[in-house]
Amino acid sequence: MIKKNETAVPKPLLGLLLALGAAAGLSAFSDRIDPYHLDVLIGVGINIILAVSLNLIGGHTGQFSLGHAGFMAVGAYAAAAVTLFLGPRLIPDAAPGGFQENALFLGALLSAGLAAALAGLLVGIPSLRLRGDYLALVTLGFGEIIRVLLQNFEPLGGALGLNGIPPYTTVFWVVASAALAIYVVGCLVRSTYGLGFKAVRDDEIAASAVGLDPARYKVVAFVIGAFFAGIAGGLFGHFKMTITPSGFDFTRSIEIVVMVILGGLGNTFGVILAAILLTLLPEVLRPVAEYRLVLYAVLLVALMLLRPRGLFNFRLGRRVSSS
């Protein structure tokens, strides 16, 4: 058993390196790819980061969160603030696409992640006392409060949001971030430490009886999940070039939750597939644009009725814990 694990360790790292290589390769050829496809690809990547990070909180640790868009908003605003307000002072005459610009963007993304992680810490603390539906509501409340606060915070544009964010987000950044998110979350939940997340999900009382501290695991899950959601927000802001508080509302949180549920809670591979599927679905349904939302809703209900354990759960005969 131990031997098998030892040989398996470099595999994810290899995957990460391959993905980073692919990201670099893609960006080298990005001017030959149809811009529409490129946009869709970036959208897919951002959603994968969001879904994988929520999967850590909801799927692996079992803490249902309805406020993921709130973390994304924090990240988007933090990153935009860095590039818009700090950027011109630090690098007044950077060449477009040059090293300085990319370094600035890296800094912006990191501060986006850190700001969101701080928000995650704040949200994680009430989760020490609450569980299930009640926790879902508190996270929903936090998400909405973040939105209202941003709407009222004039230095960051208030209800109108921020405009003119430089379009720094490229395929490379998105694919690399997504690979990193999958790598970190994947390795974390497979590590010895990560077993604690699953223990907390399956039975909190039993987990604390064997000496684990459920509170710490929950907060760590929220902080790491929020960190990546913040990065996704930063990428999103520099992709759309404009962000408004109302773009990060309850509906956005629900979209991310749906990806996680559809992929199967705690099933990283399924969640990635679901994120791809649900990002492509609106594009495919474009010809019937009027009925798009109705179809989306019908599909959601039908999937819950027909495949309640997630669309991409192929492990037959092995019941996945449902609590």
Add this chain to the structure above:
Amino acid sequence: MTELLQQLVNGLSLGAVYALIALGYTMIYGVLRFINFAHADVFMVGGFIGLYLAPHVPGGGTVLGGMLVLFGAMIGCALLGMGIERLAYRPLRGAPTLNVLITAIGVSLFLQAGGQLVFGAAPRSFPAVFPTGAITLGPLEFSTNQLLVIGVAGALVVALQLLVYRTRMGSALRAVSQNPKAARLMGINNDVVIRWTFALGSALAGAGGVLYAVNYPSVDPLMGVMPGLKAFVAAIVGGIGSIPGAALGGLLLGLIETVVAGSPYSTYKDAIAFALLIVFLLFRPAGILGRARVEKV
């Protein structure tokens, strides 16, 4: 002082609508233990049924005509609620809460998107189905609509209280919400009780929809989202599962929101409800009138 009293009436009429929606949330939570996100959209459909019914009822613009519109919306919403329960929630009986929750979100999205298709996305102005006028009481001025909302909501809450505590169906409902398994052993058909609960809760939401539309005179397919979330906050604040609690929570939330809206911090009024939710969940999760449950291992 005058301003305070005026705000009190405004707050009560807003709170009465919240209370009506909160009652449905609290009852459905009581029997099925999940947040029926679609409830807010049943409220919206109630408003639209009122809109389409208004030109067709005899005696439009009189109290009788208004009541007919109100009852029509209540019946329509009760049927809608039962239909939703039958098609979406019953097949999931016994499934994990999370799945039911997602289904509820799906139904909610369906009603919103369907509403935008069928009714159009733009807000539509709501006709005056009740006679309108203003009552001056010294320096105070109320619209009859505001008083009507408070009156009708109050009457419905009393009727519901009687229904739940004085009828056989009511005691069956309370039995199911206390312990579904034991209720079944006592010969109660849980499915019938749950269907009834949905009918009752949805009818109240329908009434709320018409009253909200009368007061606010317009309806649109997304009008349920915010009142719905806030009514759920009201249900939690009052103590989920408690009928007087839901009414109390609704009124409290309406009052607080109106006071904040009248203050310089009016743009924060949406955040207040959620801040209240978080404070309550942290320090008194059982709500004002709820009783704390002891968790058994």
